[in-house]
Amino acid sequence: MIAERLHEVEAEIERARLRRVRVAKEAEVCLVAVTKNHDIAAMREAIDAGVGHIGENRIQEAKEKFERLDRQVKWHLIGHLQTNKAKQAVRYFDLIHSIDSGHLAVAVNKAAEALDKVQDVLVQVNLAEEESKSGIRRDGLMELLRTVDSMEHLRLCGLMLIAPNYADVEECRPLFREMYEIFCKIKGMEWQRANIEYLSMGMTHDYRIAVEEGANIVRVGTGIFGQRQY
Numbered sequence: 593m594i595a596e597r598l599h600e601v602e603a604e605i606e607r608a609r610l611r612r613v614r615v616a617k618e619a620e621v622c623l624v625a626v627t628k629n630h631d632i633a634a635m636r637e638a639i640d641a642g643v644g645h646i647g648e649n650r651i652q653e654a655k656e657k658f659e660r661l662d663r664q665v666k667w668h669l670i671g672h673l674q675t676n677k678a679k680q681a682v683r684y685f686d687l688i689h690s691i692d693s694g695h696l697a698v699a700v701n702k703a704a705e706a707l708d709k710v711q712d713v714l715v716q717v718n719l720a721e722e723e724s725k726s727g728i729r730r731d732g733l734m735e736l737l738r739t740v741d742s743m744e745h746l747r748l749c750g751l752m753l754i755a756p757n758y759a760d761v762e763e764c765r766p767l768f769r770e771m772y773e774i775f776c777k778i779k780g781m782e783w784q785r786a787n788i789e790y791l792s793m794g795m796t797h798d799y800r801i802a803v804e805e806g807a808n809i810v811r812v813g814t815g816i817f818g819q820r821q822y
């Protein structure tokens with residue numbers, strides 16, 4: 593079941609890629625399978641069916657899985673990170689999607705230095721300016737990108753967006769489009785260390801539109817594993 597759903601999501605991503613108008617059709621898309629609240633057996637099944645990237649949103653859950661999972665994969669932290677968990681985040685994750693303040697950047701940089709690592713990170717943007725969501729707002733974005741870029745043990749790799757949960761998913765499109773414009777703009781700028789290559793946006797309900805509008809990382813949970821049990 594997981595393998596079938598996974599292959600359907602992969603096929604949908606390919607179809608969305610071919611529908612692109614403003615964005616190069618060739619630019620590939622990395623699928624992050626979001627395994628939060630799913631067990632190790634489900635993770636193994638997905639990995640054995642071809643998943644190479646997994647996403648978790650809680651440090652404690654990721655730590656337990658990391659210690660038990662007997663498979664090689666890339667780990668993505670997609671959830672909000674608290675500064676006091678920075679050290680564990682740096683230990684377990686290949687890419688942290690959720691840097692949203694200078695304060696957090698400082699903590700992650702310090703943790704990475706202590707572990708002698710250069711941590712790949714994305715800056716999470718709250719483009720719709722939702723009160724309930726984390727992410728930096730437009731007006732603070734450039735300053736935060738500069739701050740992250742200035743840190744020796746961080747490598748800024750791009751941007752991440754969680755779109756609002758609109759009743760009509762098409763309403764996400766202008767936000768995705770604006771994110772892609774910002775992504776292209778910062779990709780063309782001069783940085784000290786940054787290597788801007790990823791635009792992480794799109795979840796189960798909106799990843800097709802995100803891919804059409806230029807996402808090159810999508811984060812899909814329910815579409816692969818079914819509904820989460822809480």
Ligand SMILES: *Cc1c(COP(=O)(O)O)cnc(C)c1O
Nearest residue numbers: 626649670795796811812813814
């Ligand atoms: C849970 C989660 C996802 C996956 O959501 P689905 O709707 O299950 O695909 C993607 N991104 C983030 C940040 C999440 O927390």
